[in-house]
Amino acid sequence: MKLIKFLAITFMVAAFFSCDDSSQNTTLTPDNSIQEISIPFEKHTLENGLTVIFHVDTSDPVVAVALTTHVGSAREKEGKTGFAHLFEHLLFLESENLGKGGLDAMSARIGGSGANGSTSRDVTNYFQTVPKDALEKMIWAEADKLGYFINTVTDPVLAKEKQVVKNEKRQSVDNNAYGHESYVVGKNLYPKGHPYNWQVIGSLEDLQNASLQDVKDFYKEWYTPNNAVLTIAGDFETSQALDWVKKYFGEIKKGKEVTKTIVEPIQLAATKNLYYEDNFAQTPRLGMTWPTVPNYHNDSYALELLGTYLSRGKKAPFNKVIVEGDQVADQAYAYSYTSELAGQFSVVARAYNGIDLDSVLSSVNKAMKLFEKNGISQDDLDRIKTSQETDFYQGLSSVLGKGFQLTQYQILAGDAAFYEQDAKNKQAVTIEDVKYVYNKYIKAQHYVMTSFVPKGSTAFAVTGAQLADVVEERILEGAEESFDASIAAEYEATPSSFDRTIEPAYGSTPTLAIPKVYREELSSGIKVLGIEDNEVPLVQLQLEIKGGMLLEDLDKIGVSRMLADLMNKGTATRTPAELEDAIDQLGASINVRSSNQSISISSSSLSRNYEEVMKLVNELLLEPRWDEVEFDLIKQQTLSQIQQQKASSRAIASNQFDKLVYGKDHILAQNNLGTAESVEKITIDDLKSYYNDYITPQLTSFKVVGDITKEEVTSSLQTLNEKWAKKDVHIPEIAPIQTPVSSKVYFYDVPNAKQSILSFGHPSIPSIHQDYYKVEVLNYRLGGGGFASQLTQELREAKGYTYGIRSEYSGSPIAGIFNISSGVRSNVTYESTALVTEILSNYGANFTQEDLEITKSYMIKSSARAFESQGAKLRMLSNIEEDQLPVDYALKRQEVVKTLTLEDVRNLAQEYIHPEQMIYLIVGDKATQLDKLEKLGFGTPILLN
Structure with missing residues (x-):
């Protein structure tokens, strides 16, 4: 994703959908009665092969739009890995008719949830939820991405996005304890050449070597209408939406026929025992992974249930033996992870400090023996199925969730109406099935075992473990290439039968409906x-x-x-x-x-x-x-x-x-x-x-x-x-929080860190202060608006220093803090800090009328999404109770935004943003980064450890 990256979105596939006039299907309730569930949807296919799925839900004035392409890392080739994930990034940036900023810029204007995406082994998703009056705009924009995008990609844009991806890997993998475990498992579970042998984020070497032509070839091969599904769910009129889809998507040319990849089932010739010294691990962790079956295979349902039973709850064998009995690990769990081409079943146990992994392995084996002896009871089977029912409904609490589940079936099962068989398969799992899959895929079968241990603690690895081959990036000063991503691409516009540069008008403005409290x-x-x-x-x-x-x-x-x-x-x-x-x-x-x-x-x-x-x-x-x-x-x-x-x-x-x-x-x-x-x-x-x-x-x-x-x-x-007996309880008043007299820089040393973590800020106002909502509005264009914010545009989009940066005013009724946080490439720690300081110093003075209009548009229009889910409504009640707000506070906030002037915002910035009185905290590699920070002009940095 742009914000939560390269993890597969998991869907609760105990969904029960009916398509047009198909019959209703059923699920068993805990008391074995039958409960009918029907969620209607329409499916259409355009002449160019685009699959279109509609689901109407008029409960809230919002629409979720998702464009999903059937291309993940499994469609890549060795030597050219990471392209699917790179494309997920690139596709947000620009297209011929959306212009610079692409969906991100438009999302800010229309009050969307923020254009986002995810990449898995098998698919790439692009999605957001918007007020229903922006539906035609979203269809226009998504079509522009699919058919009118690739000409806008330049060498500087590609160079910048490579840096963003590298920052993402540093944040998610290199700077995390046990971050390389998935890489080690993938390389050793799947043979060379298998599409799951490499990670979704790919090889940084492959990405660095990628040429502009490589990128264009990948786009041409996989980003075609006949390899995509467009899903629209929410409050809309289907016939009108279909006309818009035909208008904007209809003339995009069909691509080559896409055939399903066929691979042989994975069979390990021997168990592999590997270890790695982890720069960030504090305690050893044991992993065990067996090859299993793909999505929707008959055995996948029992494997999923097996993982849940082994590790969830007090009665679970892992908890009884590993955690509570032997007390060798503070956590131990098992799970089944299936994808389109293959699956795997994993066991993970994180040892207590000072416990060797031979002891943990012995305990895991003991827990497995306990399962072999006792199996699973009917009561346990039923309770897990009942939990799945609750999970299913929670997945339906948003229109985006409903759309995602329909898309999942369409792409990976071949039919959005696969719900019926999937539901039957889940309900049909028996005690014998769980025992069967354990014996077939786990017991006495070969697997990949990993011992991730702290640096200098190889003695804690499982006996006989061999060193795993892991490629770790070296951060060198001045090693990154320079680029100017603002340079416009020169190209001949892609022909169209109408003027696509004209952004569609809004529909009827939705009315904000305040839930009755x-x-x-x-x-x-x-x-x-x-x-x-x-x-x-x-x-x-x-x-x-x-x-x-x-x-x-x-x-x-x-x-x-x-x-x-x-x-x-x-x-x-x-x-x-x-x-x-x-x-x-x-x-x-x-x-x-x-x-x-x-x-x-x-x-x-x-x-x-x-x-x-x-x-x-x-x-x-x-x-x-x-x-x-x-x-x-x-x-x-x-x-x-x-x-x-x-x-x-x-x-x-x-x-x-x-x-x-x-x-x-x-x-x-x-x-x-x-x-x-x-x-x-x-x-x-x-x-x-x-x-x-x-x-x-x-x-x-x-x-x-x-x-x-x-x-x-x-x-x-x-x-x-x-x-419940009453008691007179007095909560002590907290001591006053003092704003620093002047800015100071503090440093916490994490040797060899690939990233520096920045945390900058100062005390601010509590949530009950009359200006609290106003400073949230003030912060939107600074760092609270995601890709619409100046911090993101400058540090990520212009410089490639970070994967993400944000600022926020976080407050409770008794205290408030202004904070900026980010992880930046280690060798630009000083440059990033200096740039943040510059942005803060100029934010109020540089705030323009255009900034104000975009902020107002977002803050007002986004309120249509404010109370969509039960969780959102619960947060509304918390706001009312905690901050002593009226029930209609959302409407009153709209009025606050409407009346704000440019002078008001500049005055707020002057009063509530103080770069000259801030705490600048950096957590990173002292040996390479500490001394440079004195150039900030805030005195000698103070070392905290």
């Missing part, structure tokens, strides 16, 4: 906010208790986090396994979490099971178990998490920035995990004291959205209202 306060003090929403048969809720870390002692930070974790582990009358089983049987999720300022219980469930879910919520809250064994395990896992954060440059940057901006002894400067020292001090009595002293209804809000009435919600809260 009900509110009340119960006698216990619980504040209730709810929205009835029956689009899907689900309910989402959040019970939030204010306090969190704010109520902790500085020398025992971590109590509220550990309390939340322990509350998930059973109740007074249910063991952890029994509680988990009760939740799973309902097809629900219930999670207790802690943040800096609250403890919350969140749940998503089938609406028919809401009452039973609330009974479990009552138990969790009112009847804690105080399980000593679970407490000890949580403590051990928390210490491991703290250790793992040392492997993440981004976690280091986040933790260090908080200390710098708040002051090291401020309560909000603390990591709510705690420190190794504070966690060691915490006892279960500390958790009990926190619970008894601070968990009170008077600090509680209950937010609920879904297919449930107000009366049912009120009734479900009576037990809490009557039995």
Whole structure:
């Protein structure tokens, strides 16, 4: 993706669609009754081969448009890898009639969700959700990308995008613990020449060597109408949309016939045992991967279920043996990953500090033996299927989700109506099937085993492991080629029967519909906010208790986090396994979490099971178990998490920035995990004291959205209202946060880092301040608007320094921070910092009337998407409750935006952006980057470690 890259989008393929007049299909509910589900769609094929899928959903005034091409890394050739992913980047930049900025620039004007994309082994997706009045614009733009794009690509544009891709790899792979594991598995599981032998992001050497002609040849071969699917889902009129599709896509020429790739099933002649010393790993990690079957193979369904059963939950063999029994790893999981041509089944276990991977391997084998002995019960099989039903509905909560699932079936199964057989296959999995696939693909079969260990810790690798071959990029000063991506391409325009340079007009302006909110306060003090929403048969809720870390002692930070974790582990009358089983049987999720300022219980469930879910919520809250064994395990896992954060440059940057901006002894400067020292001090009595002293209804809000009435919600809260004892709790006022007198540069050394993590900022206003929404508007063109923002345009699009950069005002009712964050190529750390400083210094003065109009257009039009999903509606309730906003705050914000003047924005910039009083934190390689930073003029950089 542009923002979350080269991971396959996973679809919940237990979808049940009906196409035009096809019969309705069914799925089994937990009680084995039959529930009918029907989601109509239309499918059309243009003369040039373009497949078009329509799904109408008028619940919100929005439309999702997705163009998906049947080309991923599997269509590439050795020596020319990474092209599919590179194209995903290039296709956003420009086309003949969209001009510079392409879809990104248009998205800002029309209030879209932000043009985005993803590349997998098999497909490349381009997608966004827009207000329904922009549908014709999107169809015009997507057609321009497919048929009128390639002439605009120049050598400088290609050179710049190569740098962006490299930055993405550094961010996702090179600078991450265990980042090279997928590469090692791919090279050793799939033979040379197999389309899955290389990674989706490809070889950086191949990308660097790619010529402009190579790129044009790839486009011509694969970006054709007959190798693409256009999906439109949302509030639109299908006959009008089809006319537009024919107009804009119809004259794009058909390409060559695309045939399906055929490969032989993977068979390993022997088990491969490999190790690698990882520059970022803090503890060893074991991986085991077996070759299996492609998407929709009869055995793929049982393999998916096997992975879930082995590793999910208290009763799972991996948890019982590896995590809780032998206690050699803080996490152990298994999963099945299938693609169009092949599949793989993987086991991953991350060891505790000081544990060798021979011990972990022994424990994994013991867990496998336990499964061989006991198999899977019918109850466990049923509960996993019920969870799949809930996941399915969650995938339908947005029009984009619905469109994606239709596209998935069309491309990878050959027919969008494959839903019926897919549903039957999922429901048909039996105990015997799970046992069969284990014996056929896993037991006594050859596999690829990887030991990723910290630098200098090869003794922790599995005995007999051989060094894996990994190509790591060297970052050299001045090694990158220079380019000017602004140079316009010279070309003869592609002929068309009409003038494609004319952007279509808007349709009728959609009206922002504010969901109807009900509110009340119960006698216990619980504040209730709810929205009835029956689009899907689900309910989402959040019970939030204010306090969190704010109520902790500085020398025992971590109590509220550990309390939340322990509350998930059973109740007074249910063991952890029994509680988990009760939740799973309902097809629900219930999670207790802690943040800096609250403890919350969140749940998503089938609406028919809401009452039973609330009974479990009552138990969790009112009847804690105080399980000593679970407490000890949580403590051990928390210490491991703290250790793992040392492997993440981004976690280091986040933790260090908080200390710098708040002051090291401020309560909000603390990591709510705690420190190794504070966690060691915490006892279960500390958790009990926190619970008894601070968990009170008077600090509680209950937010609920879904297919449930107000009366049912009120009734479900009576037990809490009557039995939950009130306590007078005072949340301490936090110490004032001081803005720096002058800017200073701080540096945290991560030797040999391929990227530097930048975190710049200063204190700002809390979320309840009258100007808080105004500064969010101010920030849109600075760094909050994605590709519409100046920071992205300058550092990524013009310079190729970064994969992504953003700025934000993040606030709560008690504090606010302005922050800029990015990962940049290590050898341009100084240049990136200097450029950010320059942009900040000039932002207000350089803000133009055009910037204001684009900002206004986006902020107003994007509100059409504000409340589409249940999750969005739940966030709306949180905003209302936390920041004391009126129910119609979205409408009032529209009025704020409409009245803003250019002078207003410039005054806001002067008041709330202070580059001369900022904290400049860099996490990177001291040996090569520290000294240059003195040139910024903020004094000698301060080394933090």
